[in-house]
Amino acid sequence: MENTLKLLSDVLNPVTGKSLTEENRWVNTEAKESGELIVTYKRDGIPPKEKRLIEDKIIESLSGSYDPEKVLVKTISSEGTSNEPAQKPTAAHASLKVGHGVNGNKKRIPGVKKVIAVSSCKGGVGKSTVAVNLSLSLKALGNTVGMLDADIYGPSLPLLLNKKGAKPEATSNKKIKPLEAYGMKFISFGLFINDNDPVIWRGPMLGGVLNQFFFDTDWGELDYLIIDLPPGTGDTQLSLVQNTEVDGVVVVSTPQSVAIADTIKGLRMFQQVNIPIIGMVENMAYFSPEGKEEKYYIFGKDGVKNIAKELEVEFLGSIPLEMVMREGGDSGKPYMVDDSYKDNEGYRSYVDIAQKVAKINKEKGFLGKLFK
Numbered sequence: 001m002e003n004t005l006k007l008l009s010d011v012l013n014p015v016t017g018k019s020l021t022e023e024n025r026w027v028n029t030e031a032k033e034s035g036e037l038i039v040t041y042k043r044d045g046i047p048p049k050e051k052r053l054i055e056d057k058i059i060e061s062l063s064g065s066y067d068p069e070k071v072l073v074k075t076i077s078s079e080g081t082s083n084e085p086a087q088k089p090t091a092a093h094a095s096l097k098v099g100h101g102v103n104g105n106k107k108r109i110p111g112v113k114k115v116i117a118v119s120s121c122k123g124g125v126g127k128s129t130v131a132v133n134l135s136l137s138l139k140a141l142g143n144t145v146g147m148l149d150a151d152i153y154g155p156s157l158p159l160l161l162n163k164k165g166a167k168p169e170a171t172s173n174k175k176i177k178p179l180e181a182y183g184m185k186f187i188s189f190g191l192f193i194n195d196n197d198p199v200i201w202r203g204p205m206l207g208g209v210l211n212q213f214f215f216d217t218d219w220g221e222l223d224y225l226i227i228d229l230p231p232g233t234g235d236t237q238l239s240l241v242q243n244t245e246v247d248g249v250v251v252v253s254t255p256q257s258v259a260i261a262d263t264i265k266g267l268r269m270f271q272q273v274n275i276p277i278i279g280m281v282e283n284m285a286y287f288s289p290e291g292k293e294e295k296y297y298i299f300g301k302d303g304v305k306n307i308a309k310e311l312e313v314e315f316l317g318s319i320p321l322e323m324v325m326r327e328g329g330d331s332g333k334p335y336m337v338d339d340s341y342k343d344n345e346g347y348r349s350y351v352d353i354a355q356k357v358a359k360i361n362k363e364k365g366f367l368g369k370l371f372k
Ligand SMILES: Nc1ncnc2c1ncn2[C@@H]1O[C@H](COP(=O)(O)OP(=O)(O)OP(=O)(O)O)[C@@H](O)[C@H]1O
Pocket: 120, 122, 123, 124, 125, 126, 127, 128, 129, 130, 151, 154, 156, 229, 230, 231, 283, 284, 319, 320, 321, 322, 323, 325, 326, 327, 329, 330
């Protein structure tokens, strides 16, 4: 127990800012034969939201020594009433394995600190472009970043990262070795098929392919794994949220494509499976001719900002339409790797958005559930 308590010494009570150790709140840590660790603390005066933050922090603090899935956090009040553990051991349910996918128990990817999905309700709004440039911006902040292209019908990463035609190798222990581009590891279904292969057989393979990409790929140690999702709320999203612990979602929209009903549907899907919405990005927000200040709101003004406000999710920022952004995509040299754009609004916006994403992740903690 002593050692475990040492690991827990930096868990703070967000209400007072003092550690739980200082406040004498630890009651017990009990290691079960089954491998579970039950941590019990006194909860008096801690409201539900802060309780969740504490839970996250406990699991994070122990993650070097204990499997996060096996840590159960219990609370008691001074009247002695005890709450159920926040996470109960999951009983094995029977499940159908469609396309060799695994349904049911969500797993974390070993070595990967945060898994963030980039999602949109509609196609063609710039998800892949945002995913790549956001990843590079997170990398520029000093993070180790990998990218997973989960769009098996329209994979984009091989083109966007200039690796069309490259074939991933297997490692000695038969894992997929991700390719490397611009200092990021990445994997894409597009690396395993030819452009004119029929797509009809891709659907049934989906679950299996995604699982391999997540769990049989040699990701090594990553601060962030960014997932480029296909548009909408289809099978890929479902397979993803069933099998993998996703730490948050960034939703991309253009000002005119935010039909509120679609957006709510998309957000609700993630909400139902307890995946936090990190925030919304407004892409193609406006156009400014070169060297001019004025902004033309081609697709309407503030559509995404307004909807984010209405749905009470964070607005992360606006990316303007810039021709060089499209050219960067087509030529496989992403916008954010070119320093000569660093005074452009788009460039600055990406830096800002990456900083917000990194900050939100830190604040909300490991496995944080922040849907407002
Ligand atoms: N801010 C921008 N300025 C200029 N061009 C952009 C911008 N954002 C995206 N594009 C261009 O728009 C096109 C569509 O972008 P992208 O492929 O990233 O969208 P997507 O949402 O991933 O599409 P899909 O739904 O097919 O996956 C690409 O040609 C891309 O280069």
